[in-house]
Amino acid sequence: MADLPPARLRLFRPAFYSTGMDCFGPYTVKVGRRTEKKWGIIFKCLTTRAVYIDVLHNLDADSFLMALRRFTARRGTPFELISDQGTNFKGGERELREAFAALAPELQAHLARQQIEFRFNPPNAPHFGGCWEREIRSLKQALTATIGAQSVTFDVLQTVLVEIEGILNSKPLGYTSSDIADLDPITPNSLLMGRPDSTLPPVVYPESELISRRRWRHSQVLADHFWRHFLRFYLPGLQTRQKWQGDISDIQVGTTVMIVDPQLPRALWPVGRVSEVFPGADGRVRTANIKVGEKTYTRPIARIIQLPSISE
Template sequence: MDQEELIRVGGRLRHAEDLHQTAIYPIVLDPSHPSTRLLIKDFDSRLHHPGPERVFAEIRRSYWILRGREAVRRYQHTCPECRRWKARPVVPKMADLPPARLRLFKPAFFSTGMDCFGPFQVKVGRRTEKRWGIIFKCLTARGVHLDLLNTIDRDSFLMALRRFIACRGTPAELHSDQGTNFRGEESELPESFAALSPELRQQLAKQKISFHFNPPAAPHFGGVWEREIRSVKAALYTTVGAQPVPEEVLRTVLLEVEGILNSKPLRLLQHQ
C-alpha cells in the first residue's frame, strides 16, 4: 500500500531505472467495480476496439486488474461497437418454397420467372450497338428460354414475350423484379385485353397471364433466375468475350448456351 493508500502489485522490477513507478508497481483493481469498467471502456475506445489481448496488455502498463482478461472480455461482449465490428453473419432460416415452385403436375413454363441481363456490344455495319438478353426460367422444371432485346423498353419486351409464347406456350403466371419495362407491361396488357371484343376476350380468358412482382429493393428475391443468369454470362464471356460480334453470332451463341443449360440433369446421378 503506497502513501495514497492505493494497493499496488509488488514485483521484481524494483531496480529498473528506466521505467515509471506506475509500471513497476501497477495499481490493483477489482474487476467488478464500476470504475474498473469505465477504465476498460476508455482504453477500448482509445484503441479503436481491438481484441481483448490488446486492451489487456495496454491496461497492464499501469493497472493490474484481478482476472483482467475475463473482465475485458466481459466488457467487450456488451460493447455495441465491438459487437458490430466482430459480428459474424447469421445464416437465415430457409423459408418454405412458394407455390410457383411446386406446380408439379403442370406443363413446363406454367410458372415462369424472367429478367434482363447485359448489355452486349454487337456490330451493325461499321458501328456498334447495344443488345440485352432476356431469360425466361421455368420455376418447376428448371427449363430456360433465352432471347435478345434490341432495347430495354416495353415494346421490345412485348415482342420477346410473344416469341416466347410461340415457342414454349402461354404461361399462367410471370414473376419478375421491379424493372420499368416489366412494370409498364403490367398496365398495357390489361388495357389491350379490355379493348378486345367480348367474343375474343372470352376465347383469350383462359390464356390470361397473371403478373407477380418482387418487392422493391429486395435483391434476395428471384434467386432461381438470378443464378441462371450467372451461368449464361459465364458461358457467353468464355465463348464470345468482351469483343463486339455480329448480332447473328450473338443470337446463335445464346441459343447454344440455352441448349447446354437445358441439357443438364435435374439431380445427381447415383450409380448402384
C-alpha cells in the same frame, strides 16, 4: 424458412407454366462499321428449371412484348410471370391489361382463361428472384468463356445464347453418379423433349410400333417415367431447410424502422414507420410499406431494421 411456393410445385403441368424472367447485358454487337448495344432476356420455368433465352434490341416495353410473343409461340402461354419491377416489364403488363380491357365483352369472356398473371417482386429484393438470378450468373460465365469482351455480330450473339440455352437445359437436376450402371439424372431437356440431351438423335421406333395409339402410349409412358424420377430424386432435395430455423415475431404496423440503402452512407438511411404489411402464403410477413415523411416505400424485410419505439 418458408414452404416451397406453389410456382415450384406445378407438377404434371406444361413446362414454363410458372415462369420467372429477367434481363441481362448489355452486349456490344457489330452492325456494319458501327456498334450497337443489345440485351438478353431469360425466361425460367420454376418447376422444371428449364430456361428460354432471347435477345432484346432495346430495354423498352415494345421489345419486351415482342420477346414475350416469341416465347409464348414456342413454349406456350404461361399461367404466371414473375419478375422485378423493371420499367419494361411494368409497361408491358400495363399495355396487355389495357388491350384486354378494350376488347368486346364476348372476347373478354373467351380469352379470360388465357390471361397471363404478372407478379412483381418488391424493389431492392434480388433474392426474391434468386432462382433465375443464379441462372444469369451461369449464362454470363458461359458468355465470358466464348466471346469474352469482343464485339461480335448479332447472328453470332444470338447463336451463342441459343447454344448456352441448350447447355443450361442439359444440366442434371440431381446427383450424378460415376457408375455407368446407374440411371441417368433428370435434366430440363428430359421434360421438354423426352431425352436428356438435345444433341442426341430422336428415338427410332420399330415397324411394330408405327400404330399411332401405341406411339402415343409410348410417349406417355416415357413422360410419366421422367416425372416419377423428378418426384423421387429431385423434389425431396428441395424440402431440406438448412437456414432460419428459429422463430421470430413478424413486424407490425406502426413499428419504427430504418430502411437499408446500400447507395447511401449508414448515417443517411431513412427512418420511418410501417404503414402496411404483406403476409405470404404461410402467413409470415416478408414485405412491408414504410412511410417516410410524405413518401411511401415498399421494401422486403431483409432491407428493414427494426428500431426501438420512439415516444411522441
